[in-house]
Amino acid sequence: MEMEKISAEELKHLMRSIGEQLSIEEAKAVVGDHGLLSLEDFMELVSVNGEEDEDEKELREAFSMYEMEGQGCITVKSLKRMLSKLGNSRDVDECTAMICRFDLDGDGVLSFEEFRVMMH
Numbered sequence: 001m002e003m004e005k006i007s008a009e010e011l012k013h014l015m016r017s018i019g020e021q022l023s024i025e026e027a028k029a030v031v032g033d034h035g036l037l038s039l040e041d042f043m044e045l046v047s048v049n050g051e052e053d054e055d056e057k058e059l060r061e062a063f064s065m066y067e068m069e070g071q072g073c074i075t076v077k078s079l080k081r082m083l084s085k086l087g088n089s090r091d092v093d094e095c096t097a098m099i100c101r102f103d104l105d106g107d108g109v110l111s112f113e114e115f116r117v118m119m120h
Contacts, residue, residue: 004105005036014104018046018120039104043113046120063115073109074099 006014008027015022022030030045031037037045068078080095090098099110102118110118 004039006039006042006104007031007036011037011042014042014117015046017102018117020046039113042104043116046117059116059119060112062119063112066115071109073107073111074115075109079110 008024008031011031012022012024012027015027028035063074066074066078066082068081076092076095076099079099080090080092083090083095098118099108102110102114104114104117105111
């Protein structure tokens with residue numbers, strides 16, 4: 001299975017979505033000569049020293065509450081169910097839009113790494 005790659009422009013956009021400003025020149029420097037950055041490298045870039053700290057543990061707990069179906073990912077159905085339990089009901093279209101916004105690999109669900117990006 002080939003790892004999803006992101007371009008310098010996509011990196012700039014993703015960094016902006018988590019509140020970080022990155023010029024296109026800086027993004028190009030980060031992606032290097034190949035012009036593409038793997039999702040794994042992106043996650044390392046935005047994580048704090050690659051260590052699981054207290055925030056990471058809390059994120060994992062929150063992810064497991066939303067995940068609920070034992071699939072290791074957040075689906076539209078599980079997101080809708082958890083938001084309803086929290087008193088923040090959304091319809092299927094709204095939940096789909098929420099997932100699509102942070103679905104970096106385009107598989108229609110949120111992995112833990114994508115959830116982490118969404119929460120920051």
